[in-house]
Amino acid sequence: MLKSYILKNWKVLFNIQWIGFSIFNVLTVIYYWNKTAHIYFNRxxxxxxxxxxxSLIMTWLFAxxxxxxxxxxxLFLMQIYFIRQEKGGVxxxxxxxxxxxxAFISVFSLYTINSSHAIKTITLSL
Known part of the structure; x- marks a missing residue:
């Protein structure tokens, strides 16, 4: 059942995955360089x-x-197994x-935003 669904809807699934990952990666790059928005991340x-x-949208996307x-x-391993014979599938x-x-790198770059922009306190010793 799952095999027939993947084979039947392969092009639609590919487009959804391609568009989803691309949008997330582009938004992450834009957000990562937008330093003024970092104070609102995950708040x-x-x-x-x-x-x-x-920042709210990026927090939801991050989650x-x-x-x-x-x-x-x-899911990717299942696609590899079922689509390996498809023309142009590789x-x-x-x-x-x-x-x-x-996207994996983007998630971890977003994970480091709060810790890299946290307010650091300085302690003075007398």
Missing amino acids: SLEIINIQSLF SFTVVILVYPF RKLFLLFVLYLL
Whole structure:
């Protein structure tokens, strides 16, 4: 049943995965270089402006893609097993693998945002 679903909807599944990973990776790059929005990351929405809304969206994407990073290898292995005979499938699977690796790096770069921009206290010793 799962095999027939994957084979029947292979192009739709590929497009969903390709678009999802690409959008997440592009938004992560934009957000990572937008230093002013980092103060709102993974915090409640107190001030409503574009930076805080963008941070809220990135927080939700971070949470959802953390789950995707953990679950996706199993789905990807099933696709490899079922699509290995498909014409042009190897190139598409390689593209999905590269996008998955970029998403993996993106999740961990977002994970480091709060710790890298935390307020550091200085203690003076007398």
